[in-house]
Amino acid sequence: MKILVLNGPNLNMLGIREPDIYGRLTYRDLEVFIQQVCENLHIDVEIFQTNFEGALVEKIQNAYFEKVDGLVINPAAYTHTSVAILDALKAVSIPAVEIHISKVDEREDFRQISYPGKACFATVAGKGIEGYKEAILLLKEKLEEEL
Ligand code: DQA
Numbered sequence: 602m603k604i605l606v607l608n609g610p611n612l613n614m615l616g617i618r619e620p621d622i623y624g625r626l627t628y629r630d631l632e633v634f635i636q637q638v639c640e641n642l643h644i645d646v647e648i649f650q651t652n653f654e655g656a657l658v659e660k661i662q663n664a665y666f667e668k669v670d671g672l673v674i675n676p677a678a679y680t681h682t683s684v685a686i687l688d689a690l691k692a693v694s695i696p697a698v699e700i701h702i703s704k705v706d707e708r709e710d711f712r713q714i715s716y717p718g719k720a721c722f723a724t725v726a727g728k729g730i731e732g733y734k735e736a737i738l739l740l741k742e743k744l745e746e747e748l
Contacts (some may be wrong), residue, residue: 602741603645604639604737607673612677639672644709672740676699685718690720697722703727719741
């Protein structure tokens with residue numbers, strides 16, 4: 602099973618960025634955590650972070666050609682703006698889980714819409730970086746159902 606974990610803008614600033622909201626763990630800590638979770642589950646994982654919307658679109662498109670089985674995506678601020686990322690997810694129709702570190706549903710009004718979320722079969726939010734584990738487990742379950 603091959604999955605891709607995508608992280609959008611400013612997630613590389615974890616640990617520095619608004620620690621009251623996103624915690625004190627760094628992006629490197631998040632990468633190590635995801636690697637460990639996937640190693641334990643015997644999942645082949647690629648982790649990718651970018652601050653650019655088009656780079657996320659291209660990574661999603663390439664996932665189709667590289668036969669990636671599933672996606673976990675934290676589109677970060679693009680969650681609330683990006684029809685392009687929604688369209689890319691729909692184009693490839695690879696099972697995807699949306700993840701947010703913070704409790705987006707308890708935050709500002711402008712965070713209440715998720716465009717990419719419309720193409721995801723599940724959303725995990727407000728569980729810190731531990732939420733990535735839940736997202737990966739949900740994805741694994743879904744992919745195993747489809748076998
Ligand atoms: C986020 C929530 C978004 O609203 C925000 O723009 C982010 C991070 C989260 O993980 O909680 O950058 O996706």
